[in-house]
Amino acid sequence: MTGVLEWARAENLQPEPITLDVWKQLPREFRRLVEVVNGDAVRADNPTCTHRNAARRLSSMLETAAEKHMNRYNDGWLFVATDLDVLLWDRPRVTLRRPDVTVFCGEPNDYGPMPASRVKIVVEVVSPASERVDTADKTAEYALAGIPWYWLVRMDGERVASIDIHVLVLRQYRLHKRLKADIESTLVEMPFEIRIDWHRLTGLLL
Numbered sequence: 769m770t771g772v773l774e775w776a777r778a779e780n781l782q783p784e785p786i787t788l789d790v791w792k793q794l795p796r797e798f799r800r801l802v803e804v805v806n807g808d809a810v811r812a813d814n815p816t817c818t819h820r821n822a823a824r825r826l827s828s829m830l831e832t833a834a835e836k837h838m839n840r841y842n843d844g845w846l847f848v849a850t851d852l853d854v855l856l857w858d859r860p861r862v863t864l865r866r867p868d869v870t871v872f873c874g875e876p877n878d879y880g881p882m883p884a885s886r887v888k889i890v891v892e893v894v895s896p897a898s899e900r901v902d903t904a905d906k907t908a909e910y911a912l913a914g915i916p917w918y919w920l921v922r923m924d925g926e927r928v929a930s931i932d933i934h935v936l937v938l939r940q941y942r943l944h945k946r947l948k949a950d951i952e953s954t955l956v957e958m959p960f961e962i963r964i965d966w967h968r969l970t971g972l973l974l
Contacts, residue, residue: 782809788858792880799853805905807861813897815868818972822893822921822928823850823868825968830871830889833962846888846960847872853881854890856913865906868893868921884913888959891919907934911941917959928969933958 785807791799802809815823827850834846852870856863864881869891872882890910892902902920910918918941920932930948933956934941947954949966956962 785861788855788862788880791862791864803866804862804864806863812866813895815893816895818923818926819868819893819895821972822923822969823891825972826891826893826921826928827869829964829968830869830891830962833960834871837960844873845875847874847876849876849882854884854887854913855881856884856909863909865909867891869919884910884915887913887915889917889919890915891921893921893923895923907941911936911939914939917944923972926970926972928966928972931964 786794786804786809787807791804801812803812804810827848831848834848838844838846849870849872850868851866852872853864853866854870856865867890869889870882870887871889872886873888874886876882892898892906894902907918914936916936918934918936920934921928922930922932928949930946932943933945933947935944935958936942944958945956947956947964949969951966953966954964956964
């Protein structure tokens with residue numbers, strides 16, 4: 769008998785919807801394994817090495833760009849994080865997602881998830897296992913939560929092949945620009961200047 773069949777018992781069903789208060793009391797080790805969708809715990813995919821490296825290198829580029837923007841304009845703090853829990857909404861049932869990369873304003877919050885109202889950009893690296901969730905479910909959820917910019921990163925083996933940048937218009941995402949790895953670097957001008965170095969997005973197994 770497989771592990772799933774052994775686990776599939778009535779007593780193992782989630783006893784009640786997860787609320788924000790309950791989520792904060794859950795063991796940290798458990799929270800790292802799941803996201804919460806309308807009060808239900810959903811197992812989060814375990815990313816591959818190339819997936820993690822793509823997110824890490826993109827977050828470094830975004831952080832550099834955020835620092836340059838803050839130094840130039842002095843119009844508030846911007847932070848960049850990987851695997852940050854983001855609270856999309858808590859009513860009628862809580863939904864928490866964990867984007868691969870998040871750009872947000874204000875000080876980091878160590879006492880709970882980041883409210884979507886403080887998020888400027890979310891980035892998801894698409895994998896075969898997560899494509900439907902990233903391109904359909906999360907696209908709709910991030911839009912409903914009012915997050916202004918959504919980047920979908922597509923892989924080709926050990927490199928990033930393209931980045932689709934979506935902008936929120938009337939509670940729906942519209943494709944703003946599709947970036948392809950066919951030049952050395954690309955300058956993204958919105959929501960602030962971000963330099964994409966495609967060389968750093970190759971050889972992602974290293």
